[in-house]
Amino acid sequence: MKNLTSSEIRKMYLDFWASKGHKIEPSASLVPVNDPTLLWINSGVATLKKYFDGSVVPDNPRITNSQKSIRTNDIENVGVTARHHTLFEMLGNFSIGDYFKEEAIPWAWELLTSKEWLAFDPELLYVTYYPKDEDTKRIWKEKVGLPESHIVPFEDNFWDIGAGPCGPCTEIFYDRGVAYQDLPDGDPEMYPGGENERYLEIWNLVFSEFNHMPDGSYEPLPHKNVDTGMGLERVTSVIQNTPTNFETDLFMPIIRKIEALSGSVKYGDNPKTDISFKVIADHVRAVSFAIGDRALPSNEGRGYILRRLIRRSVMHGQKLGINRLFLFELVPVVAEIMKGYYPEVETDCDFIIKVITNEEQRFQETIHGGLDILHEVFNTMTETKTTVISGTDAFKLYDTFGFPLELTEEYAEEKGFTVDKDGFNEEMQSQRNRARAARQVEDSFSVQSAVLGDITVESTFDGYDKTSLSSELLVVIENDEIKESASAGNTAQLIFKTTPFYAEMGGQAADMGVIKAENGEIVATIVDVKRAPNGQHLHTAEMNMDLNSNQTYFLQVDENRRRGITKNHTATHLLHQALKDVLGTHANQAGSLVAPNHLRFDFTHFGQATQEELSEMERIVNQKIWDALPVVTVETTIDKAKEMGAMALFGEKYGSEVRVVDVAGYSVELCGGIHVQNSQEIGVFKILSESGIGAGVRRIEAITGQAAYEYFREKEEELLAAARLVKAQQTKEVTGKIEALRQELKDSESEKDSLRAKLLAMESQDIFADIKEANGITYITYQTKNQGMNDLRELADQWRQKAVSDVFVAASDLDGKVSLLAAVAKDKIGTVKAGDLIKEIAPLVGGGGGGRPDMAQAGGKNPAGIPQAIERVGTWLAE
Template sequence: MKQLNSAQIRQMFLDFFKSKGHDIEPSASLIPVNDPSLLWINSGVATLKKYFDGSVIPKNPRITNAQKSIRTNDIENVGKTARHLTFFEMLGNFSVGDYFKPEVIPWAWEFLTSDEWLGLDKDKLYVTVYPKDTEAKRIWHEVVGLSEDRIFDVEDNFWDIGVGPCGPDSEIFFDRGQSFNDIAEDDPENYPGGENERYEEIWNIVFSEFNHLPDGRYVDQPHKNIDTGMGLERLVSVIEGTRTNFETDLFMPIIEKTESLSAGKKYNANDKDDVSFKIIADHARTVTFAIGDGALPSNEGRGYVLRRLIRRAVLNGKKLGIEKDFLYQLVPVVGEIMQSYYPEVLKNKDFIEKVIRSEEARFRETLDAGVTMLNQTIAKVKADGKTVIPGADAFKLFDTFGFPVEMTAELAEDDGLTVDMDGYKENMQAQRDRARAARGDAQSMGNQDKLLMSIETASKFTGWTDTDDDAKLMNIIVDDTLVDHVEAGVAQVIFGQTPFYAEMGGQVADHGDIVDENGAVVAKVTDVQHAPNGQNLHTVDVEGHLETGATYHLQVELTRRQKVSMNHTATHLLDTALRQVLGDHTHQAGSLVEPDYLRFDFTNFGQVTPEQLKQVEEIVNTQIWRALPITWKEMPIEDAKKEGAIAMFGDKYGDTVRVVTIGDFNKEFDGGTHPTNTSALGLFKITGESGIGAGTRRIEAVTSKEAFEYLTHQENLLNQVAQVVKSEQLDAVPAKVASLQSDLKAAHKEVEALQAKLASQQASGLFDSAEPAGKYSLIKAQLKVAGMNELRQLADQWKTKNASDVLVLATEANDKANLLVAVSDAAIKQGVKAGNIIKAIAPKVQGGGGGRPDMAQAGGKNPAGIPDALAEAVKVLAEL
């Protein structure tokens, strides 16, 4: 069996099926597109349903992929077994009406056992087949040559994931030996397909002959199809000879990093700690990839899964003595492990870390108290001689500390207890609205919750119609303490009524002044947030005397309010415009409305093109120039939904909502401020569009004065370019730049030709200097050329001359080392592979690389090591 790492195994699988005429399909987002039957992508075939059901015809009926997947149906078993994972990669090859059993079964055997590929021991492989599938059994026996005593009939061998393609399947098992087993050798389950750890299922070949329709019917596919699934983690475990998936190179770096963060805990020291290490490693991978693909923690759907996984990881970190936020620190480790095939993880790691760290911090604030309460509850239930935790107690843990009920049940199970789920659901239903409000308030107000939640002062927001008002000062808070007056410093205050807008829904808070009866400004309002009981809580810099019971004049900074309001209206116009241009799958994923700009995050699978952005701009500006009236009214939420109003913030609404209507163009639930007409915006201009995570994009834009200033700045830049390229007319600048680019391209070609000539001169006599290395001939040299391109050109010349068995060239370029290895066809037939040589010599230049058997290349950051690399090549070749 070959010694391969996970990245090599994944690539080898794809390369094998590419050699069989398959197109490689990139791994799709974990978030299903247009497939309401799935919460997550849970298999390789799940992303290809459109091909199998005939709604889309693939360009090539032969497809292969390595697809990231999530399954959470066995989440409680993760860490407790050798194989259960929430996130995994499924290697698959697929035929859409092309090849079938006679081709796919021998191919599977070839990939697994051929020395050119994995080279597994044939005597350790077993297969199972569906009892009625006599054709598959015949091929395994008569064509592949597998003896009948290694082919097992299993009634469960019928693959069906719900809606989509299905049919009989054949599973392939690897015998790891009785030493890996968890049952006796004479146990009835000790066979391939039985409940044991000895026989590892590594591949499932599905002969897709039917389609499972949403109404439950099974119908014949127009064509017979093939889809296969091979778990990368299991395959790596087999090849690396580990007892579980978690000792492989896919997990151990995560576990080792967790060890370094723990209180001296070590993996493999005891079973209890090992479970926690495994759970953390698995969940770190899952949440990293899920957030990278655009999912965010929340209380519903995918977001609830993420929240639960993050909290499980935090709880298990606590068991290992980790008292600080740590899960986010595992993101770059996951990214480094997976970067060969998923470089986007490291690219988006800052965003992923931010989301995870925020969620960790939110949970950790209440974790200690929650665990204490759960332990007390468990102790009381046991003391009473009972085995069931009351539903009310489980709900209190959720409502007060954010413990998902599944987590409570899981921790209770460790003590042999269960949870009254019916009672939990009754409490949840009875107090859903109050629970949501309490959670939201606690998260927004942090450590001041207890004090602020005790303040029940009535306060009215008058800012819908007024930007200044007289109001009585009801409460003053300084350093988390209620006081009667304050003379200086920072304080928080609540008035009986206020025109100051409290930050909500992405719109920033109003700023302004608090003026006393003498007309003196006694405080500056710098922020406004919602207090737990709904009042607008003003943060103020006190410059004079404030005391409770006194009446003050509140003045909102008018220009700031106007600019924020205009940008808020622009976000509504932008949201609708994006849906019109990109499609209804686009949804808001966050926003920020500042005085000087707006930021709008939205879901979209793929980059937004410049043409699409131009369309969006034109649509928004058209609505501005149409001078649409902007109106708002409060109404029951069900009535608002019937009128077609869009809910922008999901579960943050009560029974009565405020609906903002912009002419005939846009109608949304909204609690922000707006001008009375779109004409107030003047102009809208997008200043930037970027990806902030897989499946999530961000647009930044400006309106009014800022839009004019942005365009003026762009015009000034264009004028500068015109001066540089000596163009008198701005309209002529593009043509002038294009001409200069053409000249530059010609110059580059001339330089390349000179570099090639120089390389050829350096190579003069090089191909006559072959030296022996064992039984092979070798030409090696360090040259002074521009880079890898010139080395490849020399390798092409070497190949035509047939000057030696192996060629090893090196050069230093831009303070980096470039290495190239080429191998003749004759040497390849004797087992020499360029990739093996390059991997052996690249460390000498502190680098790495790979390639095909006939040619491989590597880069390194230590050019001084080139002579050692060339010397190592002689040694490696001589030892073959």
């Protein structure tokens, strides 16, 4: 076996598959693009789903990649086991309907054992296979030459996650030797595929040859596929001969930096502190990559995962004696390790550090809240004379505040308490079950359609500068079957030799329009256009008349709809750059919708954009419109586009040939959509709203052109109506009139408050004269109507000034809602507490409340209970 670094292993893997005709796909963003079913990219195949389910046919059916991935269903096992990670790299090679078992298995063996490549000792390699998959066993035995003793049948070797492609798999194991054997010989788990440390799985080859149908049946796939996965961290630990993944060159520089930050604790000295080193090293990698891909900490979704990873790291840092902000100091170390293949971590280092630092600071505030909760639990246990912290409480501290179970146990031990570990594990298992149930939905593929995937006719889009043309109809599809014709009254899918209709993609809505016969009659209405798996524009048409393939028809795009779309599309480009100008370069596009009447633009940002920032963006975009900037579209290579400074959508993948849309150098973006020729065609731009739609993602809704004009007309009508209401002669007087009315109302309220205060002062003469006594405590009660809590507090202030009794209780009914107030003289709060009194009487008016020992208040919904509440004051004091 060769002595290789992790970078060399990754490169060698990709080079090998490139030598077998595979296209090397770059690692995609951890945040899924156009795939709402996934929280994170969690495997190498996750970014290739569109190829496996047949919705897109790749240019090259042979693909290889090293894909950064995140899995978070077993976070609590990170650091405890040898190979659990949140972030990992999955090396994979894929065949989309091309080669299959006969090629995949020998090639895998060649990569592993050839002296030119990884040079594993063949004697130390074992494989498992699905018992019914005799082909795989035969290939291992006859083509590879593996002895029967190294080929193990295993019932679990069938990859199936629900509807879509599935099939048998074969796993390759490495024998690490007796030094790693953790079970005795003869143990039922001591074999390749069993739960042991000696035989380590390094590679899984999945052969997708069936469609798992929605009804539960299995049908042969129209195109068989290969999907393999080899964890870089795991294979690196084998090649570098380390006890766990954490001693490899992927983690040790981070661990050494953590040692330096700790000052006194060393890795390897204590198994307990080693867990903390591993947790921090793992989590900071995941957090750095995820933030670099524009996921931001929050209280939901993937943002919640990031927040939890950061908080776990901080808590484990404290266990190593690091009681200050420190995680941000590890980011440059991660960047240095990974920059050879992932230069973006180093490029975005400042941004990542800023986000992590902000989150660490937030947690320093929150951690005290967790300790407060823990101390409340301790106080309750002391009062109830219990000694075991419930699993529910322990899990709440873990899940909400990031307290590891062992930390809660340490605090508990100091108090002489223990923790219900079984109850905690039950809560944890419930969470895992929820996560697994969600993953069954998240990971599933669509069922392949053989019809669309097999259509390879040439079809071109010629609509960038045209909205109509004549074209031959090549394909007619009805009910997922190719037909010679489509009948009137039906809906069909059509492919033409050439089309001016834009297919929905890149956020731009599809064109609509009509199909006409030579005599000008409308044959069909186009209601939608999407891309077929092989790239043709697939028109969904509602048939007015019969329509036949191999005939020529006239295709007419709805020009008004197209005009609105192009204005909004160019406006989104201007808005994107304006966002960066105003908010910062981190504000990246996270999705968009370009429709005829409006545009929607999603972007990454820490918090809500202020009104001043929105106004500035709006001003910039309108200025660029009024500057009449030329909009030039250039077709060029991806490398040339980058030289031009073209902005790519974050996470998107682009081919070697791209279109660059250049708005006079102000906005330069890669885009396949349709745009105006000059910015002045947009007319005017207006932002309607800005809102949050998810973790660290904001949304702007805006309009242009005619829609903006209609919006301004509507607002003008509203302003004119307001002018009439306030009797303003001109709209410019409205603000002054409203301000005058506000002042008039304020003066009226002030006068009313003054009169009320005088009335209360007069009434108080009688109120404070009626003093009662119970159990040696003097008290006054008062009930009234149409007075709020402020009025009752004012009465209490007067009572306190007069010092006429020990206790004062007042109740009022205002619009069917009850206000209760209790006040106690400061020299009596050792005997009577206002909070206790209010809790006693509030239920009688259908409410609850509390407060300080000297003053408390409550609300209620049952005014009929006021007399009973007032009467209860005396009896409670007597008791």
